[in-house]
Amino acid sequence: MKTDAIWDHLHWLTVLAEQGSFTRAAERLEVSKAAMSLKIKELEALAGVALVQRTTRSVRLTAAGEKLVEELREPFSRIEQSFFSVRDAAGPVRGLVRVTAPVAFARQQLVPIIGEFLREFPQVQLQLNVSDRIVSLGSEGFDLAIRHSDSLPETHVALPLCETRTLLVAAPQYLARHGHPQRPQDLQQHNCLYYPRGIESPRWTFSSAQSAGEKEQVRIHGSFATNNSESIRDAAIQGLGIAMLPDFSAQEALANGSLTEVLTQWQPTEAFASRLWMVRPFSAQVPRAVTTFTHWLRAQFERA
Secondary structure: OOHHHOHHHHHHHHHHHHHOOHHHHHHHHOOOHHHHHHHHHHHHHHHOOOOEEEOOOOEEEOHHHHHHHHHHHHHHHHHHHHHHHHHHHOOOOOEEEEEEEOHHHHHHHHHHHHHHHHHHOOOEEEEEEEOOOOOOHHHHOOOEEEEEOOOOOOOEEEEEEEEOOEEEEEOHHHHHHHOOOOOHHHHHHOOEEEOOOOOOOOEEEEEEOOOOOOEEEEEOOOOOEOOOHHHHHHHHHOOOOEEEEEHHHHHHHHHHOOOEEOOOOEEEEOOOOOEEEEEEEOOOOOOHHHHHHHHHHHHHHHHO
C-alpha cells in the first residue's frame, strides 16, 4: 500500500484514540465496527508494529501508537481548521455552535431570543448546555461559554457581554408583614434567603451609594439557602424573606411587581460578579458560525 493511500487509516486511528473503543469510534465515523477494525489492522501491517492493544471492553494504544497519534494531532487539527475556514467563507453562515451558560441566565435571557437568531441564520444549529457548573470548554467540546465571573482563564479569549448588578429584593407581602430594612444591620432581624458559600456563617457586605468609602458587613440568617438564583428568587416571590440576586434573575419579577428592591441606597458587594462574559478557547481560526453568534449576541445586549 502506498503511503498516500493511508490518510483515512491515520485519521481513523486518531478517532479511535479519542473515543477509546472501536464501537464508539465507528459510531463517530459512521462506519461499521468491522470496517474500523480492518482499517487499523491494515495500518499496523503497513507500519510493521502493533499500534493498538485490544481487550474485550476497551482499547489502548501501544507506545508506538501513542507516539504516532501525538505527532498527528497538530497537523490534522490544522487541516481541519483550514477546511472549515475555506468552507465557512463561502455561502451562508452554517454549522453547529455548542454553547454552555448558567441556568438563570439561559432560561431568562438567552432562550427567549434564540429563535430570532435561528430565523436570521437558518443554517446554523445551536446546542445549549444549561448548567451552573464551570465546564471545561476544551475537554467537553464547547465552542462558547457564558460566564458570570470576575475570574477568567488566561488561556481563553474573553469578550464582555454586559454589566450586571447585585440586588436585594423581597416580595411586597413580606415587607408588609416585617417592615422595610433601613440599613444593612437591620437585616439581622429578617429572614434572609442566600446563596451558600462554604461552611462559614453567611455574611453580606454593602457599600453606601451616598457616602463614598462607607461599608457595612452583616451576619445574616435564614430558613432557606440554595446554589441556584432562580430558586432563591422563587422563594422570595413566595414571601419567605429577603433575597440577594443578580439582576438578570430578578429582572422579570421586579417588572411585574412580584418583587421589589430594598436598601436601594446600599450596593451589595462581594456576592456575584459584576459582568457577564463570552469565553471561547483560543484558536487561530474560529468557525464563522461561532463568530457570527458571538457578535449577534453582543449586539442584542448592547441594544438592551
